[in-house]
Amino acid sequence: MTNQQIEVKHLSVNYYNHSAIRDISFSVQEGTIVGVIGPNGAGKSTLMKAMLGLEKSGGDVSYFGKNIQSMRKKIAYVPQRNTIDWDFPVRVEDVVLMGRFVHIPWYKRASRYDRDCAREALDKVGMGTYANRQIGELSGGQQQRVFLARALAQDADLFFLDEPFVGIDVQSEEIIVNILHELRNDGKTMFIIHHDLSKVEKYFDQLVLLNQVLIQAGAVRDVYKPKFLKEAYQENAAIIKEGNEMVVVGP
């Protein structure tokens, strides 16, 4: 029987004597959208980087029984928007083509097929007509869609998205959420850092709620509860119950 789980065991990261995340363990099934949530400074990005093997960490992460090094080509990463230099001289199509780089041998040029893949991904996020634009000319939501297209072009199994819903328009959000659901239905697994608590139920299947230590992980309905949220956000979130609906205010 093949292992279809992603398992994180006792993952810890220390920065200069203080711990950023401590002893985090959880597991997720293949084909889920996992929201990584928690307040500012909770170590969400650190957790993601540690899972990607980009941060010195204690503990163990396994992807379907394999370690990260053998999964590299199968991992797509969508960066937080403020980490990108938007003046960089690349066009939209160049960025999407970067997703194909892992598949092109060093001695070859990008093939017709690679370009078609990039093109297709770009059309899928509704940005086909912007192929020749410099990336800085786009709106926030459009930029996010271009980076999602890059991840699609890569044809990965695992997707790591860092705050994809920050500062984007409604239309872009709609498109991105639909694509994520499609990917999920194709059996892909996504980890998505999400900063606030809005629309958590709409976006994700599972949640990893943390504040340096793991508060709770599991299905959204099991984790998205006032008790756990209060524990994670302390005084920074107000939770109001309105009949059957729970409304979380802030942070």
Add this chain to the structure above:
Amino acid sequence: MIGNIEMFFYQLMNYPYLQNALLAAVLVGIICGVIGCFIILRGMALMGDAISHAVLPGVVLAYMVGASFFVGAVITGVLTALAIGFISQNSRIKEDSAIGIMFSAMFALGVVMITALQGTSVDLWHILFGNVLAVSQTDLYITMGIGAFVLIVILVFYRPLLLSTFDETMAKATGLPVKWIHYMLMLLLSFVTVASLQTVGIILVVAMLITPGSTAYLLTERFSVMLLLSAIFGVISAVLGLFFSVIYDVSSGASIVLVASVIFIFTFFFAPKQGLVFKWLRTPKKESLSS
């Protein structure tokens, strides 16, 4: 002016040393222009300055022991890059401070060594500011070798270089050895500095790295085009600079750098999209507040 051009061509035809000089300057223009694009986009302009200054003690040491100055320069250049990385990663010192500490220390060391060696054939002025007219046949071969090596490396590693420059985290996530790419660039930078030693000299190398690339940056939206334009501006600066240097009998390196700077300033104001003048023209007039 026509007379000057004729004179330049006449001299070019008749003096092999001038042919060597022109060829060396053109090569340096190309490789500095290309490497410079990476330096600019990685925000490493200061690093470029540092490496170029740091080769000085290596060059002097090589003269002292009679080795090729090429070897000495590359060793101290790479050592400095490693030391800068070591300091900034193992203390709270920020990278730009680490760069400042290391490159002034290395440069001072070089100057002390030269002044201690008074009476030898090491000419501080020529190392610092270049003397393209003294390029020997051997120097030219070294420059050609370096140029070919640098261009081939960039061609082969174009995609990893581009990706790690544009999006370091994705580069790491997909398994690129980002750290090694950084040190490879530092190595290339040391090579380029050595190749430029006689053309523009240690002090002004950074201008050849940064200025043509910056000019290109203002003119294009594609990285590959930026590389090409940068090399072209490097070559134009080299040829015109050498021309003025011969005609007016002024320092060749400084003359080359000045041409590059003039091209940059012109582009800064008149580039079609990024130029200041057209930006002004496009800015809609402020509407009066009362309306």
